[in-house]
Amino acid sequence: MKLSNNQKRKFRTVLWITLAWTLISMIQLLYEVAILNEYGFEYRWSTSGNFMTYFLINSLAFVLNGFIGGLVVVFFLQSWIRNRSYSRGLLYGMVIYVVLFFLMTFLQNYFVIDSMWDGKKSFSMAYVNGLKDYFFSYEFIRLFPFWLLILIGTLITLFVNDKYGPGVFRKFLSGRYFEPKSEERIFMFLDLKGSTQIAEKLGELKYFRFLQQIFKDITPVLLATKAEVYQYVGDEVVLSWNLKNGVKDLNCVRCFQNIQKLLKESEQVYKHKYEAIPYFKAGLHVGRATVGEIGVIKRDIVYSGDVLNTTARIQSKCNELGVPLLISENLIGYLPKNKLHLTSLGKIELRGKSETLSLFSIP
Numbered sequence: 001m002k003l004s005n006n007q008k009r010k011f012r013t014v015l016w017i018t019l020a021w022t023l024i025s026m027i028q029l030l031y032e033v034a035i036l037n038e039y040g041f042e043y044r045w046s047t048s049g050n051f052m053t054y055f056l057i058n059s060l061a062f063v064l065n066g067f068i069g070g071l072v073v074v075f076f077l078q079s080w081i082r083n084r085s086y087s088r089g090l091l092y093g094m095v096i097y098v099v100l101f102f103l104m105t106f107l108q109n110y111f112v113i114d115s116m117w118d119g120k121k122s123f124s125m126a127y128v129n130g131l132k133d134y135f136f137s138y139e140f141i142r143l144f145p146f147w148l149l150i151l152i153g154t155l156i157t158l159f160v161n162d163k164y165g166p167g168v169f170r171k172f173l174s175g176r177y178f179e180p181k182s183e184e185r186i187f188m189f190l191d192l193k194g195s196t197q198i199a200e201k202l203g204e205l206k207y208f209r210f211l212q213q214i215f216k217d218i219t220p221v222l223l224a225t226k227a228e229v230y231q232y233v234g235d236e237v238v239l240s241w242n243l244k245n246g247v248k249d250l251n252c253v254r255c256f257q258n259i260q261k262l263l264k265e266s267e268q269v270y271k272h273k274y275e276a277i278p279y280f281k282a283g284l285h286v287g288r289a290t291v292g293e294i295g296v297i298k299r300d301i302v303y304s305g306d307v308l309n310t311t312a313r314i315q316s317k318c319n320e321l322g323v324p325l326l327i328s329e330n331l332i333g334y335l336p337k338n339k340l341h342l343t344s345l346g347k348i349e350l351r352g353k354s355e356t357l358s359l360f361s362i363p
Contacts, residue, residue: 009223010074017073017154018066024150025062032142065104072096073154090155097151101144109134180292186246186284186331187307188227188256189315192235193279193324199235202274210274211235217266218259225255230303240303243286247334253362256282256325281324283315286331313350314359321345321361329358 073093109130134140192198192214199207215237222229226245230238239255246252259280263270267277287307294302314326323345327335332342341363347356 013074013158014067014070017070018063020154021066021069021150022059022062025065026059028146061104061107064107065100068104069097069100069151072100073151073158090152093151093155094148097148101147105134106131178293180290182288182290184243184286185289185291185303185307186241186243186252186286187230187289187303187311188239188252188282188284189311190237190239190256190259190280190282191315191318193281193319195235198276202276206274210270210276210278213270213273214263214278218262221255221258221262225249225251225258227251227255238308243334246286250335250339252284252331253325253327253335253340256280256284257362260324279324281315281318283311283313283318283326283328284331285311285314285328286334310350310353310357313353314357316351317348317359321348321359323361325362327360327362329360332360 110127192211198210202210215232221227222239226248227239227241230240232238241252263278263280270277285307287305287310289303289305289307291301291303293299310328314328318324318326326345327342332340342360343363345359345361348359349356
């Protein structure tokens with residue numbers, strides 16, 4: 001079974017969580033052993049000469065912990081809390097952590113006791129005594145809140161990544177755009193058709209929920225086509241791609257086509273719930289944009305340049321020309337024409353522009 005881009009992205013996140021949690025567990029264990037040795041004490045498993053065995057079991061246990069925890073966090077918690085408050089998401093994450101912590105502790109101690117069992121008493125008695133020894137030890141008091149904080153940190157990192165979009169948080173951390181840079185980027189201005197009439201019909205609160213529903217529903221399409229959400233501006237969303245991701249597999253064009261297809265399939269749902277059916281119009285253009293971090297109290301990654309103004313002007317021509325999608329000649333030059341059924345609309349004057357621009361539509 002072939003995985004979608006969205007599923008691949010989620011599994012990559014799970015693997016990163018697995019790797020991070022395993023490394024943290026190994027470093028934490030070695031750090032504790034070093035501190036105890038510094039003061040002349042031995043780690044509790046070292047007295048039997050089984051520390052290396054315990055170290056390997058502990059590391060393998062956290063590979064399993066990280067993988068299972070990552071699957072739960074990424075495939076359940078992260079998606080589930082998108083419809084709920086962050087505080088509730090953290091609360092449910094903590095509950096799941098407690099359950100998994102105890103289950104994995106029972107499993108981990110089974111293998112540890114099995115490796116050390118001398119047969120002098122029944123295995124079940126040795127196992128129960130081992131659990132009692134662990135749960136009433138300082139090790140448990142240290143590890144339980146420590147890994148709870150690790151989980152909370154993992155969830156907050158995913159929340160922040162959700163807020164800024166896939167990959168953007170990493171750019172913040174790496175300082176990639178701390179100094180302004182010029183990049184060739186594709187932009188799409190995606191605007192809801194007839195939004196004024198729909199807003200008047202639904203009222204402010206219901207219209208806002210209408211928008212929430214739309215942007216939630218189209219998110220899988222954005223992820224699948226590697227679109228970066230630059231801005232939400234009321235009923236309009238500005239999407240962006242680097243040139244490689246936007247051109248590959250016609251992602252920038254497929255993004256709009258798949259959004260329209262998805263909303264078409266959901267017509268009855270929207271009609272029943274909101275008595276309104278969403279349709280989008282969009283403009284696509286490519287050009288150089290300056291990108292960098294702006295702000296002190298609230299930092300953000302901001303694009304500037306003529307490419308954004310031109311894309312907005314292209315999108316504004318959709319109603320006048322009677323087409324849902326307009327693509328500039330600049331972008332057409334990068335796309336494989338044999339995979340597109342283009343209709344040329346000729347040279348079009350754009351508001352505020354001295355030169356005309358050739359535009360194309362796709363049936």
